[in-house]
Amino acid sequence: MSIVVNLDIVLAEHNMKSKELAELIGITEANLSILKSGKAKAIRFSTLEAICKVLECQPADILEYRAE
């Protein structure tokens, strides 16, 4: 897919673990793993909003478009 999820980078910048983020935004670790690995088909605005709120970032910091 041309959309790349840079959640790992943002998490590393904030020194936060996936488990902590999953707990804070209210999704399972398995679902967060799907999101990070790029296997997710879609992301809800509510999830995106929660991630941005916790990590204090913009959606563009997490999602990136790369032409194939």
Next chain:
Amino acid sequence: MINKFPFSILINFLYILVLLSIFSLVISIIDKTYTLGTNLLYLENSLGTLNNNDNNIFYRLFPLTEILLKVYMLCILFNVNKIKCGTKSNLFFTKKNGKIFELLGSGLIYYSIGFILINIISSGLVKFGIFEEVNLNVNLSELIYLIVIAIFMLIISKILKNGYELKKENDLTI
């Protein structure tokens, strides 16, 4: 609990009906096999005297086509028990259920077409005096209903396959 009650009753009722159909088919197959056996014994006893009338051999072996079709129907009906049902969508909308419904639908269509063809061929042969009267124990109108049910099953299989794709996409929405 209350919501689940009628659905489980329906499924159990379906299983009972399928079991009854299987039982009736087995009885029918035994009956036809007995007829075929007596016909074969008749042929064996009068082999020397039948040279002038070869059609008699085909007539005597005709129940074999019906037996084969009924065994095929039996195999189709055994697939009904493999359907996984439940009130949760992840139990019902599976690739396997879609395939089973497709198999049931197409199987019923082939079975009906087979019986219609046998009916047409036997009635044609009776009309031209080649065969004596053949009793198939199957109504043409019943076969039409069977084809309608088969088409519905094919539609359900399509719905299940599409539902599975939608469910997969929904599961991968975070």
